Amino acid sequence: MIPQDLQQFLQDFYRSDQKILFLTGAGISAESGIPTFRGDDGYWTIGSQNYTPMQIATQWMFHQYPRKVWRWVLHYFNNARHAQPNPGHEVISRLEPLFGSERFKLVTQNVDGLHLAAGNTHDNTYTIHGTLAQVRCSHSCDQIVPFPTDLGHYTKGDIMPEEEWEKLACPECDELMRPHVLFFDEYYNEPYNKYESALRAAFEADLLVVVGTTGATSLPWLIFETVMNNDKPIIAINLEPTTFTQTVEVNELGWVLFGKSGEILPEIEKVMINYEL
Numbered sequence: 569m570i571p572q573d574l575q576q577f578l579q580d581f582y583r584s585d586q587k588i589l590f591l592t593g594a595g596i597s598a599e600s601g602i603p604t605f606r607g608d609d610g611y612w613t614i615g616s617q618n619y620t621p622m623q624i625a626t627q628w629m630f631h632q633y634p635r636k637v638w639r640w641v642l643h644y645f646n647n648a649r650h651a652q653p654n655p656g657h658e659v660i661s662r663l664e665p666l667f668g669s670e671r672f673k674l675v676t677q678n679v680d681g682l683h684l685a686a687g688n689t690h691d692n693t694y695t696i697h698g699t700l701a702q703v704r705c706s707h708s709c710d711q712i713v714p715f716p717t718d719l720g721h722y723t724k725g726d727i728m729p730e731e732e733w734e735k736l737a738c739p740e741c742d743e744l745m746r747p748h749v750l751f752f753d754e755y756y757n758e759p760y761n762k763y764e765s766a767l768r769a770a771f772e773a774d775l776l777v778v779v780g781t782t783g784a785t786s787l788p789w790l791i792f793e794t795v796m797n798n799d800k801p802i803i804a805i806n807l808e809p810t811t812f813t814q815t816v817e818v819n820e821l822g823w824v825l826f827g828k829s830g831e832i833l834p835e836i837e838k839v840m841i842n843y844e845l
């Protein structure tokens with residue numbers, strides 16, 4: 569599955585002092601049962617209108633219809649609260665201590681927390697689109713608290729009782745908390761999204777491994793472009809062609825591997841650290 573020239577590269581790379589950067593997206597979590605935004609399930613009806621995730625998960629919509637946005641978030645990510653890391657996550661978590669903090673960074677677009685659940689550290693994991701593990705005050709008091717674990721499961725059409733909404737109230741000012749995620753109409757910043765840290769990791773990377781992401785959002789593309797402009801190799805892993813895989817192929821930036829990340833990443837790990845195959 570891993571081409572001969574890539575096998576040699578991976579073994580040499582691991583034994584060098586060069587830095588690896590992983591960039592992961594929805595594809596890696598799909599293998600843990602978390603839907604990507606592409607399915608019909610992502611659509612939501614408010615009044616007589618159908619909205620896409622990119623229209624619902626916005627600051628604008630949250631301001632207009634905070635509870636409706638919360639219901640969409642809860643419906644959409646219910647399964648994320650109980651999903652388990654898959655072999656792809658586990659490989660990335662095992663590689664972090666093997667490379668060490670100086671040589672390993674992980675940037676993820678996923679808000680499900682599965683990389684951290686698998687064992688990657690907060691210090692080396694930049695959750696650029698935020699996390700479902702926390703909620704923050706939607707007003708100005710800046711409270712960030714853990715997601716209420718005692719909140720029930722609600723799906724489309726369920727009524728959420730008032731006492732449940734109270735669990736989503738700010739402990740400081742009693743206003744409704746919001747998901748601690750980056751809405752589609754918001755800008756990245758360092759405190760919430762590790763924007764500068766992620767870009768620094770891209771500047772310093774000697775190898776970028778892109779896993780299960782299509783290149784649709786701005787910061788992931790900027791990271792990719794930074795590594796490309798530095799003439800560093802890129803490995804793109806995805807089920808099907810994406811902007812990233814096509815750019816790697818057209819510009820001969822490295823290697824494209826099509827298939828499940830839960831199968832390809834264990835192969836990469838074996839080759840890299842020379843396990844018995």
Ligand SMILES: [Zn+2]
Nearest residue numbers: 705709738741
């Ligand atoms: Zn507050």
